[in-house]
Amino acid sequence: MTFSKHEASRRTVLTALAAAATVGAPLLGQLAAASPALATGENDVYDDFNDLYTSTDDPVTEGVDYGRRYRRHDQSDGYLSKRDKYTARTAIMAIHGGQIERGTSELCLAIAGYDPSDVTDPLKPSLLPTVHDYWMFEGMRSENNRQLHVTSVKCNDHVANVLATTHFNVLSLHGCQYDQLKIPATMIWPQQVDPKLVVVGGLNDVFRAALVYELNTAGFPAIDALSDKWKFLMQDYAGAIDTNICNRTLLGKGAQLEITEDMRRSLFGPLDTDYERKSGRIATWNNPRFLGFRDACRRAIATVESGSDQRIL
Numbered sequence: 001m002t003f004s005k006h007e008a009s010r011r012t013v014l015t016a017l018a019a020a021a022t023v024g025a026p027l028l029g030q031l032a033a034a035s036p037a038l039a040t041g042e043n044d045v046y047d048d049f050n051d052l053y054t055s056t057d058d059p060v061t062e063g064v065d066y067g068r069r070y071r072r073h074d075q076s077d078g079y080l081s082k083r084d085k086y087t088a089r090t091a092i093m094a095i096h097g098g099q100i101e102r103g104t105s106e107l108c109l110a111i112a113g114y115d116p117s118d119v120t121d122p123l124k125p126s127l128l129p130t131v132h133d134y135w136m137f138e139g140m141r142s143e144n145n146r147q148l149h150v151t152s153v154k155c156n157d158h159v160a161n162v163l164a165t166t167h168f169n170v171l172s173l174h175g176c177q178y179d180q181l182k183i184p185a186t187m188i189w190p191q192q193v194d195p196k197l198v199v200v201g202g203l204n205d206v207f208r209a210a211l212v213y214e215l216n217t218a219g220f221p222a223i224d225a226l227s228d229k230w231k232f233l234m235q236d237y238a239g240a241i242d243t244n245i246c247n248r249t250l251l252g253k254g255a256q257l258e259i260t261e262d263m264r265r266s267l268f269g270p271l272d273t274d275y276e277r278k279s280g281r282i283a284t285w286n287n288p289r290f291l292g293f294r295d296a297c298r299r300a301i302a303t304v305e306s307g308s309d310q311r312i313l
Contacts, residue, residue, distance in 0.1 A: 044149055044150055044151055044154070045058060045147045045148075045149075046058070046148075046150055047154065048150055048154040048155070048156045049137070049150050049154070049155060049156050049157045049160075050156055050157075052066075052148065052150060058147075060148070063140075064140065065139070065140060065141055065148065066098070066137060066138060066139055066140055066141075066148055067098065067137075067138045067140055068135075068136065068137055068138070068157070068159070069119070069134075069135075069136045069138065070133075070134060070135040070136065070159050070160075070163070071112070071114075071119070071133060071134055072088075072133045072163065073088055073131065073133060075088060088132075088133055088167065089167060089168045089169060089305045089310055090132045090133075090167060090168065090169040090170070090171065090301050090304075090305060091132060091133040091134060091135065091163040091164065091167045091169070091170050091171075092108050092111050092112045092132050092133070092134040092135075092170075092171050092173070093108065093134065093135050093136070093160065093163070093164075093170060093171070093172045093173065093245060093246070094107070094108035094134075094135075094136040094137070094138075094172075094173045095135075095136075095137050095150070095152065095155050095160065095172065095174075095245060096137065096139075096149055096150075096174060096175065097136040097137060097138040097139070098136075098137075098138025098139040098140055098145065098278065099138070099139040099140065099141060099145040099278070100137075100138070100139040100145045100146065100148055100149055100175075101174055101175030101176075101264075102175065102261070102264060102275065102276065102281065103175065103259070103264035103265070103267065103268065103275070103281060104136075104173040104174065104175055104259070104264070105136050105138055105278075106268075106281050106282065106285050106290075107173050107259075107264075107267075107293070107294065107297075108134055108136055108173055109134065109136075110127075110285065110290070110291075110294040111132070111171065111173075111294055111297045111298060111301075112131060112132045112133070112134040113126045113127060113128035113129075113130055113131035113132060113298075114126050114127055114128075114131070114134075115127045116281075116282055116285050117282035117283070117285065117286075128298075130298075132301070133163055133167065135157075135159055135160045135163050137150075137157065137160075152172065152174075152239065152241075152244045152245050152246065152256070153241050153243045153244050153245075155245040160245060161245070161248065164245055164246070164248040164249055164254075165248050165249065165250070166250065167249055167250065168249055168250050168251055168305070168309070168310050169204065169207060169249060169251075169254055169255070169301065169304055169305070169310075170245065170246045170247075170248070170249050170254035170255070171207075171211075171246070171254070171255050171256070171257070171297065171301065172202070172239070172244075172245055172246035172254065172255070172256040172257070173256070173257050173259065174256060174257065174258045174259065175258070175259055175260075175261060175264055176199070176237065176258045176259070176260055176261070177260060177261055178193075178195035178196075178197060178260040178261070178262055179195075181197070181199065181233075181234070181237065181260075182233070183233065187229070187233075194221060195260055195262035195263075196220075196221065196260060196262045196263040196266055197221050197222070197223070197260050197262075197263060198211075198215055198220060198221065198222040198223075198257055198258070198259050198260070198263060199222075199223055199225050199230075199234055199237045199238075199257070199258040199259075200212050200215070200222050200223065200224055200225060200255065200256075200257060200258075201225040201226065201234070201237060201238040201239030201240065201246075201255070201256045201257075201258065202239040202240075202244070202246045202247060202253065202254045202255035202256045203239070203240060203242065203247045203252070203253035203254065204247075204251070204253040204254050204255050204304065205226070205253075206303075206304055206307060207253075207254065207255040207300065207304045208224050208225075208226065208255055209224070210299075210300035210301075210303040210304055211255060211257065211296075211297065211300040212224050213300070214296040214297070214299045214300045214303075215293070215296045215297075215300075217296070218292050218293070218295070218296040219292065220263065220292070220293055220296060225237055225238035225239070225240075225258075226238050226240060237258045239254075239255070239256040244256070251309060257297075266289060267285070267287075267289050267290040267293055268280070268281050268284045268285060268287075268290065269284030269285075269287050270284075
């Protein structure tokens with residue numbers, strides 16, 4: 001986004017506020033009309049993460065408005081006569097975590113092999129024996145977390161970028177609304193719309209295929225955004241731009257999941273679960289459905305990591 005577009009997007013919101021105050025127009029309706037799908041980033045308030053971190057126009061405070069969490073596992077090789085096997089191949093990311101796209105932080109930690117409710121103690125053992133590096137940007141506000149959204153191609157946080165460019169694979173987790181996908185009923189068979197859906201994107205076709213297979217096999221409907229059937233309809237959700245954070249890997253390709261809110265909500269216990277709040281999600285993640293989704297993603301990662309292009313010679 002250019003500077004002029006950046007300023008224009010802010011003025012769009014301010015104009016709606018002013019109009020509502022002047023003529024009594026329905027404010028929410030105007031703002032909704034001014035806000036496109038989150039995946040495009042067209043109406044983001046901040047141009048990129050650096051702009052968000054340093055902005056004096058719309059200042060935000062780390063630890064109050066947002067937080068960043070990451071883990072990169074130690075690797076060392078002290079031998080002169082041989083080389084230890086390097087095992088860190090995949091990084092998991094939730095660049096719109098916390099209250100921006102709810103549920104993606106908890107999934108990020110779980111898929112990485114950790115307890116989503118407690119990763120504060122670096123000495124606490126992981127939940128699973130195989131772990132992955134991870135990075136998360138999390139909205140912490142009680143409201144207006146949408147303003148903290150930075151699109152994937154503008155993700156320039158230095159830790160996130162280092163993780164992506166030093167791993168073979170990145171799995172980036174995102175959230176969307178089913179209605180945003182605008183899927184015609186004629187494309188669904190049987191013609192009964194289930195808003196619980198995962199759109200799998202990214203330029204790594206092997207990774208996409210493994211994710212689609214494992215998720216569908218585990219009972220989580222998933223489609224390949226770059227398949228012939230879906231590639232035109234799902235362009236905004238395909239993660240097919242090479243500068244997308246999921247594709248900035250050693251191989252120049254990765255994968256992302258756009259998970260509808262209905263699907264994410266269904267992973268956290270019964271329907272009356274307090275899914276809207278972090279405390280509700282971390283209290284209810286440990287159930288068969290959430291674990292099934294986690295394990296499906298981890299099986300897909302294991303599949304792609306076993307490929308010949310994942311070896312360091």
